[in-house]
Amino acid sequence: MSELQKNEELLKITDLKTHFFTHKGVVPAVDGVSIEIPRRQIVGVVGESGCGKSVTAMSVLQLISRPGKIVGGSIRLDGRELVGADINEIRSIRGNKVSVIFQEPMTSLNPVYTVGRQVSEAITAHQAVSQEEARQRVVDMFKAVGIPEAEKRYKSYPHQLSGGLRQRVMIGMAMACQPQLLIADEPTTALDVTIEAQILHLMKQLEHDFGTSIMLITHNLGVVAEVCDYVYVMYAGKIMEQAGIFDLFDHTAHPYTKGLLNSIPKPTAEKRRLYNIKGMVPNLLRLPKGCRFSPRCEYARPECFEHEPELYDAGNQHLVRCFLYKNGGGPA
């Protein structure tokens, strides 16, 4: 690998716009999002439901179907442009260079085939290997993702496995071709906490052992704090704040991120009344003028209702979409 390649980002999303054209109007689910995922990093994308985090991920794999459409921006994987690329080129990338795992492992697995067969298909679809070799690699991969009795489990059907094991199979399938990028869309949301901890641990291990970059999409800031290196916070289709993991939690800048953090009931501290962000997420068909968060923001000033803020630099790779940081300052 040349020096130049090493420095380049693995995935560079620039000003991505994915809109949905419904009969009620145009829903700007992703509205100018730029995300960079360096090699060998776990990057988190957090936000509440409907903020566009999953749509962003699906856009990377060009899995947006009607009425959705990528209307602008660029997605470069390893220097190759994916937006507008030939469908065959995209297919050769899906499952090979970029894999995805979803929240509900049961619905992602076909109930009538054994899990081993499904995973080996993922390998043979992209690589010219014999059945036997594919099988051996599946068993090895099952061992790598911590599935006990991997040989035996090869012949299991999805319903014979527990939720945690199914998610391990999904991760095994995603990792089968040793992708450069793993997109994990709420991978632990459907799992119990003790199993969640196991899966998160496994993901860190994969990043370490295989050098796979991970784009982790979640609503859970606890999960983010546990595994991510760098975090993007999304709200109503835009990035509100992006920062290194420690910066985000130690020097939280955007009022929305602060609100989110404060409204989590923490098992470490007792508190009788929770902070809550007033109001609800705006309807994307009727976005407020100015900053999207302004109607719910405690710090909102007149200009927030008039103009849309840009991402301002707060130093140390920490960007904030808030007028409070326009001149590098903090909230008054």
Add this chain to the structure above:
Amino acid sequence: MQEAIQAAEFAEETTRFMPPREDVEAELLDDTSIWSSLKSMLKNNKLAALSLAVIVIVILMAVFAPIVAPYDPNFQDADNLRFAAPSMAHWLGCDELGRDVFSRLIYGARVSLVIGLVPTLIAMTIGTVMGLMSGYMGKKVDFIIMRFADIVLAFPSLLLAMVVMYTLGASLVNIFIALSIVKWAGTARIVRAQTLSLKEKEFVEAAKAVGVKKWIIMMRHILPNCIPNLIVLFSLNIPDSIMSESSLSFLGIGAVPPSTSWGLMVYRGKQYLFNYPWLTLAPGVAILILVLAFNFLGDGVRDALDPYLKD
């Protein structure tokens, strides 16, 4: 009763001094009533709107048959008009007895519509009640009703209808009875399946937790949620009834000549299919159009009524 009043008083006591909570979520996601969603469905779904128009026109034609029909449907002119081809005078030609096919089609719509709608309604009402009881009560009730349904379904339905018709004699009312007996079981199965899934829903548990009585839960919580499926089932059953009636007529135990129905017209015209195709085509196409119209409209209405499909 006394306690209820006390409870009400207590309610007023405890809540009178409670401040109205801050209205944190004031916005509605969606602001459409059932009527406006039906209207917008008709606006967006051109096929459903067209289907509705077709059904309305057919019904109006059947109701006002004496005014709409250009000729007396039973007037025969076998000498001049036997197998007359479609012309300006006789739009759809004439049949083997020299009767105007278009007029007969309009009068036949009366019988076909009634036979399409009435037995279907009766059968589905019986089937819905049976299915609800079977699914909700479970155990013995379920066993008895479902074995009954199995017997009915196992029998060839036309044969069963024939047995009933032969026993009771050919008349319109007896057709209703025969078709209802044959058809309730299918509806019962579908309603039962849906009841089984609905009764596990949390809103049914909530009603139970409040102490709502069984039959009220069935009527208030389960039945209304079966309606989208029932509408589709209804639109699928109507053509089936029309076709069954045709078969019965063909066997001489359905509509009694000289009164006619579309099914009867198809079967009588069949023997002249190669030489005088309009005798079969006219009622055949009429059945096809009506059946499709019911299906398209049924689909559209179901989608408009289904709150889960909204987004």
Add this chain to the structure above:
Amino acid sequence: MTQALLEKNAENPAVKGDLLEVDHVVKEFKVSGGFRKSSAVVHAVSDVSFSIREGETLAMVGESGCGKSTMGRLILQLLELTSGTIRFEGRDLGELSGEELRHIRKKMQIIFQDPYASLNPRMNVFQIISEPLTTHRVYATQKETEERVRELMRIVGIRPEFINRYPHQFSGGQRQRIGIARALALNPKLVVCDEPVSALDVSIQAQILNLLHDLQKEMQLTYLFISHDLGVVRYISDRVCVMFLGKLCEIGQTEDIFKDPLHPYTQFLLAAVPKPDPHLRREKKALLKGEMPSPVNPPSGCRFHTRCPYATDRCIQEEPQMREVRGRRVACHNVECLTIQ
């Protein structure tokens, strides 16, 4: 009750005597197994005893399949007990006649997890909230009922103008508020909250938790709060009981359990929660090995022994009984020997 508990109660004047007593409750489901028709038994709840005091919030935590939701439904008599007794205000619910049970249902209500499945999509807000009122004929006229419904809507924070709207027109948080209004309509004493916020977004979750907290104070409610989210539990509860595979592991004051968990399962559960603070991240985290055993065929002895790193031979053979340790009740043979992590 130990002295420590009594003292704790003295601090909170709202907490009075026992409202609900659950005594050696067992619930088994029969499942017929596919082609062979061999019926297996799911041991959903096995010999569970605890009580809830008036005015307190008892949280019931555990992972999916541990029987916590079944327990909630058993208390509300939505499921029949296999054995054991449940007493509400001192009366055995199993011995009540149908009419008496209907009567007592007014005092016990439930809030569900899924705001989408818990409201009948064919009923409008008025019909949903008024159902408990009309079922028990609380008001003589429609007008009074409507007045009460509007008031309930104000109490939970839904604009009364929306009285004729249908559930699909509301967001998840709003629906959950409607569900709460329905549960409160009859002024219940006990409310079983079955994962009431786990389907909601973080910011909405905080709003609903605050609402539940305020309502408890204003209406002197007693909560049985079923949840898998330990953060939520710590915030809302006075006492916690931890369930594993149909059995109670540990029950005690919330602060005690969170600061000093005694049962190994409680310890792992607390350690596993991802905390929103990257500084607490540990590379070598204490991970609980394995998966939840099957409730059809629970392990012998202590049901946790297959996953417990401290298990001894005794744990495999002998089932631990609940016993008093340091001001709470724990079911573990080795509590005394375990060092706190």
